Amino acid sequence: MKPIxxxxxxxxxxxxxxxxxxxxxxxxxxxxxKHILTLGGLAMLSGCSLSDDKSVETFLTRxxxxxxxxxxxxxxxxxxxxxxxxxxxxxxxxxxxxxxxxDVPEVNGRxxxxxxxxxxxxxxxxxxxxxxxxxxAEQITRHICVEGWSAIGRWGGTPFSEFLRRVGADTSAKYVxxxxxxxxxxxxxxxxxxHSQTLLTFTYDGQQLPPRYGYPMKLRMPTKLGYKNPxxxxxxxxxxxxxxxxxxxxxxxxFGGS
Ligand SMILES: Nc1nc2c(c(=O)[nH]1)N[C@H]1C(S)=C(S)[C@@H](COP(=O)(O)O)O[C@H]1N2
Ligand SMILES: [Mo]
Numbered sequence: 032m033k034p035i036x037x038x039x040x041x042x043x044x045x046x047x048x049x050x051x052x053x054x055x056x057x058x059x060x061x062x063x064x065k066h067i068l069t070l071g072g073l074a075m076l077s078g079c080s081l082s083d084d085k086s087v088e089t090f091l092t093r094x095x096x097x098x099x100x101x102x103x104x105x106x107x108x109x110x111x112x113x114x115x116x117x118x119x120x121x122x123x124x125x126x127x128x129x130x131x132x133x134d135v136p137e138v139n140g141r142x143x144x145x146x147x148x149x150x151x152x153x154x155x156x157x158x159x160x161x162x163x164x165x166x167x168a169e170q171i172t173r174h175i176c177v178e179g180w181s182a183i184g185r186w187g188g189t190p191f192s193e194f195l196r197r198v199g200a201d202t203s204a205k206y207v208x209x210x211x212x213x214x215x216x217x218x219x220x221x222x223x224x225x226h227s228q229t230l231l232t233f234t235y236d237g238q239q240l241p242p243r244y245g246y247p248m249k250l251r252m253p254t255k256l257g258y259k260n261p262x263x264x265x266x267x268x269x270x271x272x273x274x275x276x277x278x279x280x281x282x283x284x285x286f287g288g289s
Pocket of ligand 1: 032124128175177244245
């Protein structure tokens with residue numbers, strides 16, 4: 032994935048506008064379909080003049096935040112993402128990260144302790160053995176990456192809502208955040224965290240989750256795009272302060288529904 036915002040001081044206005052148009056044309060952005068609102072109309076709505084690079088960037092961020100609100104509002108906690116049969120699993124399942132497969136972090140499972148923080152009653156860290164004793168769940172779902180590929184895989188673990196219940200999470204809080212063993216970090220909305228298909232997973236296709244797919248654990252959400260699914264989770268926290276995410280902070284949409 033490429034950062035959407037330019038990191039240089041000279042922002043390439045033309046490509047930013049292309050990104051805005053692209054956002055508008057994505058199926059999940061239907062409500063802002065190009066037939067309903069023009070770029071100019073959106074600029075007026077968001078109070079941006081688009082007269083300089085900085086206002087273009089502010090404009091983009093506002094559009095993205097409006098999209099977050101609309102997507103949260105459209106999200107139906109009872110709607111299930113499709114599931115598939117074993118025969119439909121994509122083999123081999125693709126690896127993806129912001130780095131090469133040779134640089135996958137190696138986490139030592141024996142010493143591993145999952146940190147839990149923020150708005151939870153029980154901040155005690157979890158060993159893998161403790162996590163493996165949680166009620167088990169498994170599903171075969173489609174993982175969709177914004178880079179233009181999708182693949183069907185089989186993940187096993189525990190319903191994330193069950194984990195949140197065990198740690199006494201304040202489920203009226205807005206966000207659940209994740210810190211990973213690489214420099215990755217993510218955050219999700221609470222309704223998605225509690226969705227019945229959101230699993231904290233420890234296995235892939237019946238085997239211990241291999242390093243490339245996120246050992247020791249990956250949060251697997253078939254209702255969200257690939258980049259929202261953190262691998263190599265080291266810490267989970269509940270908060271009302273927007274935690275952002277690795278790609279979100281580079282201009283991607285935060286809600287990231289699929
Ligand atoms: N820790 C971490 N999690 C991550 C990423 C990453 O680079 N680091 N990449 C994300 C992206 S963009 C995708 S598509 C999926 C890829 O998961 P896979 O390797 O199991 O296919 O992981 C997501 N979670
Ligand atoms: Mo991705």
